[in-house]
Amino acid sequence: MQKPYLCLSRVNKSFQRGAIVSEVLKGISLDVEKGEYVSLIGHSGCGKSTLLSLIAGLTPLSSGAVTLEGKHVQGPGPDRAVVFQNHSLLPWLTVHENIKLAVDKVWKKESATARETRIMDSLDLVHMAHAKDKRPAEISGGMKQRVGIARALAMEPKVLLLDEPFGALDALTRAHLQDQVMQIHQALNNTVIMITHDVDEAVLLSDRIVMLTNGPAASIGDIHAVNLPRPRRRLELVSDPVYIRAREAVLKFLYERNKFVEAA
Amino acid sequence: MVAAALVTPPPAKILALPERQSASRPFLKPILENVTTVVIPPLAVLTLFLLIWQIAASQPGSSLPPPTQVYAESSDLILHPFFDNGGADKGLGFHIIASLSRVAIGYALAAIAGIALGTLVGQSVYFMRGFDPIFQVLRTVPPLAWLPISLAAFRDGQPSAIFVIAITAVWPIIINTAAGIRNIPQDYRNVARVLRLNPLEYFTKIMVPAAAPYIFTGLRIGIGLSWLAIVAAEMLIGGVGIGFFIWDAWNSSLISDIIVALVYVGLVGFVLDRAIAFMGHVVTRGTAVN
Numbered sequence: 001m002q003k004p005y006l007c008l009s010r011v012n013k014s015f016q017r018g019a020i021v022s023e024v025l026k027g028i029s030l031d032v033e034k035g036e037y038v039s040l041i042g043h044s045g046c047g048k049s050t051l052l053s054l055i056a057g058l059t060p061l062s063s064g065a066v067t068l069e070g071k072h073v074q075g076p077g078p079d080r081a082v083v084f085q086n087h088s089l090l091p092w093l094t095v096h097e098n099i100k101l102a103v104d105k106v107w108k109k110e111s112a113t114a115r116e117t118r119i120m121d122s123l124d125l126v127h128m129a130h131a132k133d134k135r136p137a138e139i140s141g142g143m144k145q146r147v148g149i150a151r152a153l154a155m156e157p158k159v160l161l162l163d164e165p166f167g168a169l170d171a172l173t174r175a176h177l178q179d180q181v182m183q184i185h186q187a188l189n190n191t192v193i194m195i196t197h198d199v200d201e202a203v204l205l206s207d208r209i210v211m212l213t214n215g216p217a218a219s220i221g222d223i224h225a226v227n228l229p230r231p232r233r234r235l236e237l238v239s240d241p242v243y244i245r246a247r248e249a250v251l252k253f254l255y256e257r258n259k260f261v262e263a264a
Numbered sequence: 265m266v267a268a269a270l271v272t273p274p275p276a277k278i279l280a281l282p283e284r285q286s287a288s289r290p291f292l293k294p295i296l297e298n299v300t301t302v303v304i305p306p307l308a309v310l311t312l313f314l315l316i317w318q319i320a321a322s323q324p325g326s327s328l329p330p331p332t333q334v335y336a337e338s339s340d341l342i343l344h345p346f347f348d349n350g351g352a353d354k355g356l357g358f359h360i361i362a363s364l365s366r367v368a369i370g371y372a373l374a375a376i377a378g379i380a381l382g383t384l385v386g387q388s389v390y391f392m393r394g395f396d397p398i399f400q401v402l403r404t405v406p407p408l409a410w411l412p413i414s415l416a417a418f419r420d421g422q423p424s425a426i427f428v429i430a431i432t433a434v435w436p437i438i439i440n441t442a443a444g445i446r447n448i449p450q451d452y453r454n455v456a457r458v459l460r461l462n463p464l465e466y467f468t469k470i471m472v473p474a475a476a477p478y479i480f481t482g483l484r485i486g487i488g489l490s491w492l493a494i495v496a497a498e499m500l501i502g503g504v505g506i507g508f509f510i511w512d513a514w515n516s517s518l519i520s521d522i523i524v525a526l527v528y529v530g531l532v533g534f535v536l537d538r539a540i541a542f543m544g545h546v547v548t549r550g551t552a553v554n
Contacts, residue, residue, distance in 0.1 A: 058454055076457040088451035091472045092549050101469060105459045135549075155459075 003094040004031035005191060006055070010043030011064035013050055024050050026217040028064070030210060031214070032159075039202040043258070048195045051212075055193065056082050065073050068158055078106045082153035084160045086168060087144040089151070091137040097124065097130040097152045106155045116192055122154035123147075125184055129218050133263045144172035146180070152156060165199065173187040174198075175234065178205060186231055192258065203246045204234060221258060224249045302421065329520050337520035356528050362504040363494050364532070366422070370429025371490045375483060378434045382441025382482070383471070393440070403435035407493035411500060423499035432493040433486035433508065437479070445471060445479025473548070480544030487540050491533045506532075 011028040014021050025045040032038050040048045053059040055066055057076040067082070076082075089098045099119045107115050123129040124148035137146055146163055152160055165181075165239040166174040182205060185192060196202050202209045206226055213221040226246045228237065237243040314331050321330035329337065340347070345357030385392050385399075410431050414424040452474055456466050472479075498507025508531055513521035 056458065077460055078458060081457070081460055082454070084451055084454065086451065088449070088455055089471070090452065090455070090470070092476070102459055105461065105465070168454075204378060 003067075004053060004191075005034040005063075005069060006138070007030040007067045008055070009065050009067075011051075011054060011066065012062045013047070014062050023217040024125060024215060025054075026218060026219050030189060030220065030223075032193065034191055037185055037192045037205055037207045039195070039209045040193065040195045040207055040212060041197070041199070041202050041254070042218065043214055043254065046212045046215045047218045048212060049163060052082070052163050052195055053192065055159070055174070056161050057079050058082075065142070078155040078248040079104070079158045080161055081155045081157035081159075082163060083145070083165045083215050085146045085164045087136070087141075087148040089147055089180060094127060094135055095123070095139070095147050098136070098147060099154050102151050102161075103154050113213050116242075118154055121151040125153060125187075126150045132182055138175075142169050142177060145169065149184075151193060153188070153190075158191065160190045160192045162192060164195050164197065169198065174201070179234070181205065182230075182232065197223045198251045199247055203243060204232060204237065209246070209250055211250065215256050222249075222253055224253075270278065290340070299342060300489045305395075317538070329523070330549050334520040334523050337518075338524045341521060341524045353464050354402045356506070356509065356525060357477060359504060359509045359530060360527075360532055363498060363506045366498075366505065367429055367490050367536075370426040370494075371433050371487060372438060374433035374486055374490065376431040377430070378437025378482065378554040379441050381434075381446055382479075383467075385438065386442035386445025386475070398440060403439070406431040408496050408500070409427045411497055421503060425505075426503050429490040429493050433490040436485035436489065437482040439487070440478045440482025441475060443483075444475030447478070448474045476548040477544070479546060480540065484540045484544065487536050489531065490527075490537055495529060498553060 008028055008030045011025060012023070013025040014023040016022075023248070028051060029163070030038075042048050050059060054061055055232060057066075057073050057080065058200070060126065090097075090101070096119060099122060101113070103122075106187050107118060109120075120129060120132075123132055126149055128143060128146050128150060130141055131143060135149070144191050145168075149162075149165065162181075165182065166177055169177065173184075178201060181192075185205075186188070194202075194205065203226055209224045209226065210216045210220055211222045211224070224246055228240065228242050228246075318330045318332065320326070321328050321333075335342070342354050345355045347355040347362075348358065380397070385395050394534060407428055410428050414427040414431075415421070418424045418427065448471065452470050456470050461469060494505070495507040495510070498505035498513040502508050502511075506525060510522055510525045510529075513519075513525065
């Protein structure tokens, strides 16, 4: 049997401060296939972001293993590009220069023209080519997030990690960006892991929704597969029984089986 | 249709005339507004100040000369900044240049050492713990208190003056650089790690630009302090320099010369401050807060 593309096996993570050890994640095992769109959902503080940064390699594992194409993940790298919640573009660089920083580093063996093409292609994907000479302070929050996505896509990562990419945006911009991400996923067939708080967002975008139990020592409570054909259209899905069932399953998990506990 | 065709030409004519006027007006208007808001208020205050000074210093028994007398006695200094009669009898321009060249060397040393030490202290918690208390104590030592010890060490006025400038200017540069580097957002560090930037790339592409607004705040405070220090240091070490000129004028009871020199010192200090601020604005591409 072929090994899964991205594999998390019995991943544990605990933080230690002095004598106090706090377990954040316990026994997380998950296989993600190539081209799959997986959402992580759970109450705030349950360790979703920690799990994402474990996959990114930004935080070391306490035990267990993360493998990508059979290779152990050790430390961060451009094959697992992250789109951070607050865009994290460098404010002293223009949109073009921000992406150039990533492209020049990841594709340094290519010619200057090939790299320039990569920069402009990735900007075109998120429809931001018109703003290439603007600085992050001069564009809106949604635009910044699109540039952040373009920067990640320009690295042609094996796995795209999205840390609540639309969390800080208003509802209309969010819907617009969700559609764009769906189009990009459709076109490039990336493997995506996305953290979200938003049930509709999770159902709309994902092939599978991974639900985390409340911390401390959060684990995977349930996985719901969303068997909806792509391309998906949000208006048609509202009354789709599969969509409604998926939504119900996630909501039930979050609000009945794993109620948010303030003290946790 | 015919009526409309007849009606159209007149507005075109009417539009052509005011357009020309309004084309020159918005060009003149901001300049005029600038003059009224930027130039006139300080000019009015300055005139008032000179007037009060004139009246106060014209009283019998006044120890300071009024502005008219300053001009009468020291107009050669004002009108000819670059004369050279040999020895220390030079125009103020030469004195200023001598002082500026000392400041340039001392300040350059302070900038290099300050940014290097600030980076070290900002990067590493251990260096921070070791150095910070020492910096905090040393930075409160007044500039002139360093002069005797540096004279003892260098046995010469010129390097001592440069040392005093460097040691005065270095503290705000260190402290601000360290603060800038400690305040680099974790997100930028994460970006660097995902891209696998090597230490040199991280330093030039993330650390320096991210800390640049802080560094320039330190550099700007530093240039002000070093200009303060040079005047005081030169009073004591002698030779050519604006500080020595003031001290020499005092010894020769040339009060008018002192007043002219003070104005020069102030103007040069102002220009230095603005020059660093401008540099900061250019280098940080407007992200520095002025």
